[in-house]
Amino acid sequence: MQPFELLVGWRYTRAKRRNHFISFISLASMLGIALGITALITVMSVMNGFEKEVRARILGVASHVQIAGGDRGLEGWSDIAAETKKNPEVVGAAPYVMGQGLLTTGQSVRGVVVRGIDPALEGEVADIGGKMMAGSLAALKPGEFGIVLGVGLSRSLRALVGDKVTVIAPQGQVTPAGLIPRLKQFTVVGIFRVDHHEFDNGLAMIHLADAQVLYRLEDRVSGVRLKLKDLYKAPEVTRGLARSIKVEAYLTDWTQQNANYFRAIQIEKRMMFIILTLIIAVAAFNLVSTLVMVVTDKHPDIAILRTLGASPGEIMRIFVVQGTLIGVVGTFLGVAGGIALALNVDTVVPAIERLFHFQILSSEVYYITELPSDLHWQDVWSVAVVSLLLAFAATLYPSWRASRVNPAEALRYE
Incomplete structure (x- = not known):
């Protein structure tokens, strides 16, 4: 009732x-x-x-977790990558070299972030290989000094695949006449577009070996980038890796890198x-x-x-x-x-x-x-x-x- x-x-x-x-x-x-x-x-x-x-779009280029060394770089990156893969959440690891520089073509000059990558391993941590408008990441060969540009950067420099661009590294050479910046000519072998202003207009990628030569790192790298099964577990995985990795390094995850x-x-x-x-x-x-x-x-x-x-x-x-x-x-x-x-x-x-x-x-x-x-x-x-x-x-x-x-x-x- x-x-x-x-x-x-x-x-x-x-x-x-x-x-x-x-x-x-x-x-x-x-x-x-x-x-x-x-x-x-x-x-x-x-x-x-x-x-x-x-x-x-951000994580198509950036990484879920990043292990970075100090000013002198990170030694033994392969051992660090093997250690991180013991964590069941880590599904991919790739080394990188990060530096700043100027790109010039004719009268055009642009400040960029130069990232050295291993094309064979980059696909494990980022999807940028599937965002290529021209060329490919596989065209980056050690010693050939090829470079891949973001689409916005390519337009501002008026540089297409096959064109030459000059990279000016801030670490200069000391001579009796003073400090002279190092210059190296690269050939554009690819253009990518990820529809994110920061990367399309300010990122250039070269081969890891060429970046080590350009920035005088010898066999060291700037760090190791990781990809996880569940990107929302990045803070938890970062804390766990900080305890398990025995080398001195800075660990950050995507929530910290793109917090704003x-x-x-x-x-x-x-x-x-x-x-x-x-x-x-x-x-x-x-x-x-x-x-x-x-x-x-x-x-x-x-x-x-x-x-x-x-x-x-x-x-x-x-x-x-x-x-x-x-x-x-x-x-x-x-x-x-x-x-x-x-x-x-x-x-x-x-x-x-x-x-x-x-x-x-x-x-x-x-x-x-x-x-x-x-x-x-x-x-x-x-x-x-x-x-x-x-x-x-x-x-x-x-x-x-x-x-x-x-x-x-x-x-x-x-």
Whole structure:
């Protein structure tokens, strides 16, 4: 048998009211909650999608974990790589040499980060081999002094595959005339594009052996880069490797190397959650107005129920049920709409662009030209719970007003 309060509250919710304005306000409150939830779930999913896309592009060139030596480099990198692979989370290891330099062609000069790599091992830690627009990483041969440029760097230097560029290393040679920088001519053997400004416009790669010669490291390297099975375990794996590796080295993971990017995205995501939650809060305030008007409209009914023996608490629970039902229906509609829209952003957005003849993310301005979406069920549950709590809170004051109705006063003019 249904509880008395639930039965009456359900009847009040679905009954046609004499005052159509109250019905309209109830519908507006319900749709307001649904619209706010739909917008919040969609925006959170798009923010998740952007985070995932940026992370994938960064980690396509960077590494999950990096073991770096001091100013003199790291000796015995192969032994260090073998030691790291004893950790079950490590699936790949590759050495690297990192240095700064200037690239010149004719009148063009650009400052770059020069990374020396082993083409045979680089595929274990990064996906840059699959991002080549021209040439390949395999064209980097020891002693041939080939170089691979980012697409932005290639355009600014006007250098194509087969062209010559001069690399100026900051470590100079001391002569009687003073310090003279070292220069070496390289041949462009590849151009890559990862759609990330920092790498496309400021990274040049050469063979590991050529980098050791250019920066006078002999058989040493700058460090070892690692790839993990689960990139989210990078901080934990880094702490474990710091205890197991016996050489002096600096260990960092991708969350430290790119902290500003992901911290900014998390802050934006939290702020969007707070701002869009205000839409739901406005709808909840409408629910307060609706229930206050319903209580006023139902004064005679409340008086009769009190006369028949209903307690103030039972009267209060009737209107709590009614308001909560409106909130539940609005939340259900909003969650359904938000999930549907978040899962179909890649279809809905192009349709809107075709309909209104404009592009939301222009390829002339943005590297990412499509709105990515990554639905997290934790976000859905969080939004639904916040909505239900706001709807429940909105019922308390009107319900308390209903419980305070005096039967004699309410029935005096009936």
